[in-house]
Amino acid sequence: MTETSADGAVVIIGGTRAIGHELGKHYLGLGRPVILTGQDAASVEAAVAGVGGAATGLTFDLAEPTSIGPALAAVGPVRRLVLAAIDRDSNTVADYDLVKAIRLVTLKLVGYTEVVHSLRSRLTDDASIVLFGGMAKERPYPGSTTVTTVNGGVVGLTRTLVEELSPLRVNSIHPGVVGDSPYWSEKPGAIAKYTSETPIGRLTTMAEIVDATVFLLENTGVNGVDLIVDGGWHCR
Numbered sequence: 001m002t003e004t005s006a007d008g009a010v011v012i013i014g015g016t017r018a019i020g021h022e023l024g025k026h027y028l029g030l031g032r033p034v035i036l037t038g039q040d041a042a043s044v045e046a047a048v049a050g051v052g053g054a055a056t057g058l059t060f061d062l063a064e065p066t067s068i069g070p071a072l073a074a075v076g077p078v079r080r081l082v083l084a085a086i087d088r089d090s091n092t093v094a095d096y097d098l099v100k101a102i103r104l105v106t107l108k109l110v111g112y113t114e115v116v117h118s119l120r121s122r123l124t125d126d127a128s129i130v131l132f133g134g135m136a137k138e139r140p141y142p143g144s145t146t147v148t149t150v151n152g153g154v155v156g157l158t159r160t161l162v163e164e165l166s167p168l169r170v171n172s173i174h175p176g177v178v179g180d181s182p183y184w185s186e187k188p189g190a191i192a193k194y195t196s197e198t199p200i201g202r203l204t205t206m207a208e209i210v211d212a213t214v215f216l217l218e219n220t221g222v223n224g225v226d227l228i229v230d231g232g233w234h235c236r
Contacts, residue, residue, distance in 0.1 A: 008077040008124040009033045013062070013115055014085025014132075016040075016047035018181045022210050023082060028053035035075060037085075062111025063087070063103045069118040076122030080217050081129045083112045088183070090143035101146045108150045109157060116161060128169040130216045131158055133226070135176045138234050155226050162224040169223040171216040176230025179203030199232035 010027040014020045015036030024034045024047075033054045038044040044057035060071035062085055089104045091097050112131060133154035140148040154172050161170040177184055177194040179202065184191060195203055212229045216222055228234055 007032075008079025008127065009035050009075070010080040010082070011035045011037070011075065011078050011119070012082045012084060013037050013112075014083070016043045016057075018183070019132075019175070019178065019206050019209050019213075020082065020084040021047055021051065022206050023084070023213055024051050024055060026210055026214060027080070028055055032080075037071075039085075061107075062115070063107040065106065065110050065114045068111065068114045072115065072118045075119065077124050078119050078122050079124045079127050081116070081119065081123070081127065082132075082213065082217070083115060083130070084132045085111070086132065086134075089146045091146045092143050093145055096145070104146050105150055105153075109153050112154075112157060116165075120165070123165075123168060126168075126220075128217050129161065129165070129171070130213050131161075131170070131172040133172050133174045135174055135228065135230055135234060137174065138228070158226060159224065169220070171222060171225045171227065173209070173213055173216060173227045173229060175204065175209050176228070176233045177203050178206055178209055180205050194233065197233055197236050198230070199235060202231065204229055204231050 010032050012020045012024050015024045016038035024036050027034050028051055035056050035058060036044065036047050037058045037060065038047065039061045041059045044059050048055045048057040058071055060067045087104050087107055089100050091101055131154050133151040136144045136147040137151035158170055158172040179191055191203060209229055212227060216227060
């Protein structure tokens with residue numbers, strides 16, 4: 001088995017960059033074994049080297065669901081499961097790209113579910129799961145047709161997993177614009193716009209999203225929550 005601790009590993013699907021990678025560092029700092037996954041072998045290798053500690057890596061593509069079960073076959077037991085993988089898709093109804101839309105829907109809804117299905121028998125008795133959605137579900141924008149739909153689907157998926165995996169806990173987190181993430185930090189115009197619209201006067205940070213994710217994973221009374229972390233942007 002990839003995981004050798006009887007307590008169970010922290011498995012981060014989409015752990016090679018940004019928030020998933022920072023979350024891996026957090027748990028490694030606590031001495032927990034961590035498994036990071038990504039689509040590209042070189043990225044996974046670099047991510048594992050970058051976090052150090054008792055980290056291992058796996059390579060597979062959530063948008064190819066039949067590859068998920070075999071890729072996870074050697075993993076277990078699992079105590080914490082984070083589904084943080086994303087693909088960015090700009091897709092409008094007027095210029096609808098079926099290929100891009102199908103990939104994103106498959107990755108985030110079918111792929112997320114297949115990961116849970118594949119690992120279900122290896123989840124520990126106190127396991128918890130967090131799914132990543134996003135604020136496009138609340139505040140659509142031009143080109144968010146697929147993203148908004150999929151992130152709304154994450155809410156529905158969270159609900160059904162709460163029922164199907166009971167008594168295990170399942171929550172979702174929906175970050176707003178994360179100012180110091182690799183994707184947004186290179187977009188000063190967007191950062192200025194969203195900062196001006198955020199009541200706390202700044203954008204959230206990756207550290208804050210990690211902290212909120214850890215809360216959902218570790219607080220034993222929190223279940224079925226769809227947590228918004230955006231500095232109050234959704235209120236405007």
